[in-house]
Amino acid sequence: MSEAVTRTVTTSPGLLASLDPLLREWLPRQRWFAGKGRPVTGFSLVAATELLPPGGKLGLYHLLVRAHQPLAPVPGAPEQPADCYQLLIGDREALPPRLAPALIGHVAEGPLAGRTVYDALCDARPAELLLEAMRTGARIGALRFERDGDQEIRSALVPRLVTSEQSNSSVVYGDTFILKLLRRVVPGVNPDLELPLALAGEGCDRVPAPTAWFRSELAGESYVLGVLQPFVQGATDGWELALRELAKGEDFAAEARALGRATAEVHTALARTLPTVTLGHAQVQQLVDGMVERLDAAAQAVPALRPYAPALRSAFEALAELAAEGRTWTAQRIHGDLHLGQCLRSPGGRWWLIDFEGEPSKPLAERRLPQPPVRDVAGMLRSFDYAAHSSDLPVPGWAEACRAAYCSGYAQVSGADPRTDPVLLRAYETDKAIYEVVYEARHRPDWLPVPLSAIGRLAADCGAPSSSPRPSSPPSPRRPRP
Numbered sequence: 001m002s003e004a005v006t007r008t009v010t011t012s013p014g015l016l017a018s019l020d021p022l023l024r025e026w027l028p029r030q031r032w033f034a035g036k037g038r039p040v041t042g043f044s045l046v047a048a049t050e051l052l053p054p055g056g057k058l059g060l061y062h063l064l065v066r067a068h069q070p071l072a073p074v075p076g077a078p079e080q081p082a083d084c085y086q087l088l089i090g091d092r093e094a095l096p097p098r099l100a101p102a103l104i105g106h107v108a109e110g111p112l113a114g115r116t117v118y119d120a121l122c123d124a125r126p127a128e129l130l131l132e133a134m135r136t137g138a139r140i141g142a143l144r145f146e147r148d149g150d151q152e153i154r155s156a157l158v159p160r161l162v163t164s165e166q167s168n169s170s171v172v173y174g175d176t177f178i179l180k181l182l183r184r185v186v187p188g189v190n191p192d193l194e195l196p197l198a199l200a201g202e203g204c205d206r207v208p209a210p211t212a213w214f215r216s217e218l219a220g221e222s223y224v225l226g227v228l229q230p231f232v233q234g235a236t237d238g239w240e241l242a243l244r245e246l247a248k249g250e251d252f253a254a255e256a257r258a259l260g261r262a263t264a265e266v267h268t269a270l271a272r273t274l275p276t277v278t279l280g281h282a283q284v285q286q287l288v289d290g291m292v293e294r295l296d297a298a299a300q301a302v303p304a305l306r307p308y309a310p311a312l313r314s315a316f317e318a319l320a321e322l323a324a325e326g327r328t329w330t331a332q333r334i335h336g337d338l339h340l341g342q343c344l345r346s347p348g349g350r351w352w353l354i355d356f357e358g359e360p361s362k363p364l365a366e367r368r369l370p371q372p373p374v375r376d377v378a379g380m381l382r383s384f385d386y387a388a389h390s391s392d393l394p395v396p397g398w399a400e401a402c403r404a405a406y407c408s409g410y411a412q413v414s415g416a417d418p419r420t421d422p423v424l425l426r427a428y429e430t431d432k433a434i435y436e437v438v439y440e441a442r443h444r445p446d447w448l449p450v451p452l453s454a455i456g457r458l459a460a461d462c463g464a465p466s467s468s469p470r471p472s473s474p475p476s477p478r479r480p481r482p
């Protein structure tokens, strides 16, 4: 038992009832809130733990809450299974100005009546308490803090919240560690911990090795809640770097080649340490069915996609046809949501891969399935295209040169050039672009023209069957401000 956190108090549901009206307003405004576009109609408590440091009260509650939302923004529509969110709520009499952006609201009634509540991850003391709990391997109520005994964690590292756009929330401790606090949590093995641990065990140094992590054990199920990793100091992410080079009209091919090599190193290490499977006709047909289903759902959700749907479908059908002719593919564990923003370049020029959570909107079981590694390659190829279409200074041929260099770097290490399997690559690129259309429509509507322009190109490439008319021209992208 830790000395850092000596007592825990499991709070009553009265706490959540008193926070309910404030959370209904605050939660949907958070970047990491997954249920955008549908109102929150109520909350239910999964777990609540009051964290108490030695020698006194801090006013800090760790909550796991389900946010109930109807399926469509229509009164009376049926609810879908409620997402569970991890919240760290602080309470104070009033907030100092530095914590103003963290304000959740003023509580009117219940156990915290009269208090001001806020997102405590923005506050130094609560963030320090989490680090201390990981350092000491604390057990607090249902919370279990664990660590890699071989990595030293110094105490008293100064925390600061990362303010960039994220699907979760991160805190950097003294430029030494970074903690990712997962926001939408699900029970089960989380690939964001599982894969970096497996890679570290395999000696692959392209991924920061997890230093510590914490989980909640509830009703026989384990929820991974946070992962602490070494902080790559002075790093720039691939997206920022690519846009910077584009703005100068500079070539990025050498970096793209290095990224291809880094991706292949990670793939080879994952294939060595975790199971691989052969995908035959039935399995590929299943993959294709999933792609077609996602296309149909996306076309429902985003009307601008509809004219392209028949041509896009033919990219998936071409893959099913190859499988029907007897082609097989090897599937393995992969990153699952690879793009330039998931690659960090340290000042010495070394590339790192981060964020192995997979596509956050997909169920955990699906994210953990072995998949053709080309899926990650397709994600990166889409990302070069994204960068080229988001830059204020278009450089002709920039994306194409990066895409070619990335594939050749990948081939140098893996021995297989993804371009030699064009049907598979095109199916995955199409699937990714469709995902991006939905993602942008939901999260950043200004960016929608970027994946839509790729959809236009992919559809035109597909040689749509004569029964499905080709779209006349792709939409011209309106450049978002990155």
Ligand SMILES: Nc1ncnc2c1ncn2[C@@H]1O[C@H](COP(=O)(O)OP(=O)(O)O)[C@@H](O)[C@H]1O
Residues within 6 Å of the ligand: 162, 164, 165, 166, 167, 168, 169, 170, 178, 180, 208, 229, 230, 231, 232, 233, 235, 237, 341, 342, 344, 354, 355, 357
């Ligand atoms: N080990 C690390 N070293 C330095 N910066 C990191 C590290 N891990 C993540 N980051 C920074 O934090 C940001 C968010 O991390 P990420 O894992 O992508 O979170 P999310 O899943 O919430 O999007 C990244 O874009 C990167 O800038």
Ligand SMILES: O=P(O)(O)O[C@H]1O[C@H](CO)[C@@H](O[C@H]2O[C@H](CO)[C@@H](O)[C@H](O)[C@H]2O)[C@H](O)[C@H]1O
Residues within 6 Å of the ligand: 165, 166, 167, 239, 337, 339, 340, 341, 342, 355, 359, 360, 379, 382, 383, 384, 386, 387, 436, 439
């Ligand atoms: O939050 P995550 O990093 O897990 O990923 C989600 O958000 C990404 C955007 O932040 C999104 O990526 C898309 O935009 C990027 C530019 O901002 C671009 O480099 C990617 O190629 C493009 O897919 C990602 O798809 C989404 O899952």
